[in-house]
Amino acid sequence: MKFENRYGLATSQKYDCLLFDLDDTLYPLSSGIARECGNNIKDYMTEKLGIPKDKIVELSDLLYKNYGTTMAGLRAIGYEFDYDEYHSFVHGRLPYDNIKPDLVLRSLLLSLPLRKVIFTNADRVHAAKALKKLGLEDCFEGIICFETLNLMHTNAASNNSEIFDIVGHFNRSEPVGSLPKTPVVCKPSESAIEKALEIANIDPNRTLFFEDSVRNVQAGKRVGLYTVLVGKSTKVKGADYALENIHNMKEAIPELWESDRKSSDVGYSGKVAVETSVRA
16 A cells, blocks of 8 residues: 655655654663652652652652653642742753663664654653763654643643642542642643644654553554554553564564655754754
8 A cells, every 4th residue: 555645755654753752762761760750759749849758659659640740740639830940850860871872773763764753741951861862862853842732831820729639539448529630731641642743743643652651652542643662572452562672673663664765755954853842
């Protein structure tokens, strides 16, 4: 079957865009970045929000589970804080030197004549630092990040007059009522993924989505994306492919390289656009 890509060229290629998560997808979990990020979030909750230390672990786990990110959950239950301050605190102290240049991944990405876009819940400063450490800052057309999806809602005031007791809510034998909604737009919300696709002018039916999170993969599948679970050797429900390591792309998905397009057909800016929106 022949398709027509966004440049009007006939191609037998099934995909015309690769959408990549960043953290623990383009670099391994073994870097320790996720662990340190989690520690920084807990420190922020204690130092900046005054949450007792003995409540932090259970609370942060519930917020992450129910809202996608701890930040989104904190805003949902009534905590107000500056988003930029939060990101600076959580990411500013990360051991970025643990992220090493990846020449193998760089070669793989540059050999693919397809659109390549980053889609992360993190802020643009963190995304830029991580990509620079990886040596991949010129491999992507653009970045969809926290600011992209939350441009119109930055630091919006909470509608809650008091903090919602989410721990007590789930400790009841029969929880009463629904959880409060968050003003933060982020994965794994299907509406967040749909918004990202719309902003970047991405057709989900022609896009392969690389993610380390099972629930993000499953949310992506529900909005029509083809999906790749990274960091696991076994597929789960919602995943079309599973890669133990991002370096296994060519062995696991050889059809990405079986295209009658040439690299010159794809117009890249030559440098990644770390902005509040991707370049169309």
